[in-house]
Amino acid sequence: MTIVDFTPSHIPAASALALADYREQQRRLPALPAVEEGLDLAPFAAAGLGVAAFEGGRMVGFLSAGPPFDNAFGSTRCRGVFSPMGAHAAASEQRGPVYAAMYQRAAAKWVRAGALSHAVALYAQGEEAQRQFFQYGFGLRCVDAIRPMEPIDCPPPKGYSFFELPPAQFSSVYPFEELLDRHFRESPTFMARPLESCDAFCRSCMAEGDRCFAAAFQGRLCAYLKLSAKGETFLSPSPRYRHITGAFCLGEHRGKGVVQNLLNCAIHSLEGEGCTHLGVDFESINPAAHAFWCKYFSPYTHGLVRRVDERILDPLPL
Template sequence: MKIIDFEKKHVESAKLIAAANYYEEREYVPILPSIDSLPDLDYFANNGLGVAAFDEDRLIGYLCCYEPWDNAFNSTAKGTFSPIHAHGSIKENRRLIYQRMYQAAAEKWVKSKITYHAIGHYAHDAESLNAFFTYGFGLRCMDAIRSMEEIECQPYDGIYFEELAKSDVIRVGEMRRLESEHMGNSPCFMYSSLEDFKSWLARAEERNSRVFVAKDCEKLIAFVEVKSSAAENFVTEVNNICNICGAFCLPEYRGKNIYQNLLNFAIRKLKGEGYKLLGVDFESFNPIAYSFWLKYFTAYTNSVVRRIDECALHN
């Protein structure tokens, strides 16, 4: 096996591997949509950060990433992300192929002072996940999906549901603040400043999203926010999928099937508009989200993250 720079001449062979890997995952999650073509890989061939693995003259794997950005995950580190279509491997010796590719790619990334490495994987690809877990990565984010069919649950009398007008989405501001506060606590530690919250308030009406709420009399007690395009991965961009991009329920109203009924209200409306699939992404280290979403949705990606020690920058 030899590892070389990923170049434009490798793109077409890499697309075949990417498609094969996607359809492998689709065997485990058949609800995933059929995809005619995956996103183009030319961007990754041009940024100089990718690598390709060869067995003689045959491409057997590739690993690329986006251009880095500062303050990854609100840290002081520079980070990058390799989405599910930006890497792939044949089945045979997959774990070893990924380990060899990451060793070469990570050398490039750290030389470019990129110390936060995030990589999206298919949830049922144990070989690639184990390769990266062995190399110091941990699970952080997950994408999950379900058909646009109602959840089986008991109705809850006295609770009302509606979709907010754009001019009214600011009404979920307090729940947004509580959601942000929850994400800042252990074990999530995803702290948001007061300035971040004020920024969300200022942009609330401009977000290209829709908000459905549950009400106890006139009190808003839960919300779910959805978008037709989430840009988390190429699956979230298909025409008939809607993606959850915000969710919260007041603690005193949890465990009563209220949130399930809120989702059903949104599902009925979205299904009537022609949507067939509902997606959601969440942090694996958020115990409430992890336990709730995986009851009703099937995971199809696991994104793993590694933070390289700063001492590596002085090597």
């Protein structure tokens, strides 16, 4: 096996390999929508942090990443790199050895670029590739999940109302963002993400075209759901796909079907507009989120992360 730098000349073969990989996962998980093209690999080739694997002149894998970025996951002071879904693939007959060789070469580039948090999104059903990354010290951190735009079988709880908020009322759900931030900081999640102000939250929602849905009990809001046309994978540009980017329910209203019916409210609206799939991403280290979303959504990617010892950047002593 020969490992070389990933260049623009490799994009056609890499795109074909990535699309074949996705279609294999789609056969395993029919909830995934059909796609005609994958991720645009040109920016990843331009970043200069990728590698490609060849055997007998045939590409058997590639592993690319975007440019390094500060504050990995928005909650660390560590510089990171991320290889998302579609920015890597390996031939099905030898995924473990191919990924092993590719990461060894690519990781050297990533560390030289000062990136000590290495993240890669692997298909949830790709056990062989995951085992190889686990062997290299990676751990599960994030999950992407999906469901068809179909209602959840859950009777509406009495006394609750569910509705979409107009943009002028987005500020009314900001307190739930604050509560969600507090929840992230608790054990075992320990995420100290930066929380934007209410004004910034509202401006961001309107600029991105986000939509907010809410549940109320006796006239008081008790849960919210925020949806975006943008998500974490190359599925998100589809006009028929929407992504959940925020959700929270007050503790005293949990276990009553409130969030399920809030989802149904959003699903009813989106399905009537021609949307076919609803996605969500969440931290696997957040037990409440993992338990809830996996009941109603099918995981299709696992985000694996490795944190490299910062001292590796220190010069060797003379």
